[in-house]
Amino acid sequence: MMKNIVLIGFMGTGKTSTGKMLAARLGRAFLDMDQQIEKKAGKSIPAIFAEDGEAAFRAAEYELAKSLSEKRGLIISTGGGTMKREENRALLKKSGIIVCLTADAETILTRTSARGKRPVLDRAENRKAEIERLLGERAEIYAHADYTVDTSELSPLQVVEDIVKHIKKYG
Numbered sequence: 476m477m478k479n480i481v482l483i484g485f486m487g488t489g490k491t492s493t494g495k496m497l498a499a500r501l502g503r504a505f506l507d508m509d510q511q512i513e514k515k516a517g518k519s520i521p522a523i524f525a526e527d528g529e530a531a532f533r534a535a536e537y538e539l540a541k542s543l544s545e546k547r548g549l550i551i552s553t554g555g556g557t558m559k560r561e562e563n564r565a566l567l568k569k570s571g572i573i574v575c576l577t578a579d580a581e582t583i584l585t586r587t588s589a590r591g592k593r594p595v596l597d598r599a600e601n602r603k604a605e606i607e608r609l610l611g612e613r614a615e616i617y618a619h620a621d622y623t624v625d626t627s628e629l630s631p632l633q634v635v636e637d638i639v640k641h642i643k644k645y646g
């Protein structure tokens with residue numbers, strides 16, 4: 476069976492838009508973990524954080540990672556914090572190739588400027604400082620990828636072509 480391609484990386488690195496286009500390009504099914512969690516909960520991620528707490532969201536993320544680890548052939552976009560949990564890293568790694576999307580703090584700040592969408596950033600007093608702090612804190616977990624693409628200067632289409640080229644080399 477074909478491996479999954481799992482997109483990981485910080486908020487605003489383009490996991491969802493790239494994932495959708497990559498799936499279309501390769502003729503594979505696309506699954507966005509955040510969207511799946513929202514669908515199951517019947518509410519948005521900010522609402523889950525506000526009403527049920529971050530721990531409830533992380534638990535839902537773990538349950539989903541478990542079920543996705545049994546699937547193959549999918550293009551999966553994770554949430555920016557999915558890989559924080561060691562079990563999630565192991566589960567997703569077992570299912571496929573891990574591709575990390577990165578971007579510099581300034582680019583991430585611009586791409587995540589909309590309020591009310593990212594509770595992890597909305598609760599910070601200084602958004603830029605919080606992005607930099609979290610990038611430092613999470614650098615280690617994103618380093619678990621098989622392949623990394625810096626998306627700061629690239630369009631999603633260019634990112635897709637880069638990934639496709641790399642995956643072909645993989646065989």
Ligand code: S3P
Nearest residue numbers: 485486509554555556593594595
């Ligand atoms: C989070 C990132 C979000 C979403 C949730 C928590 C994080 O996903 O899962 O708000 O902890 O980095 P995106 O990376 O798709 O924004």
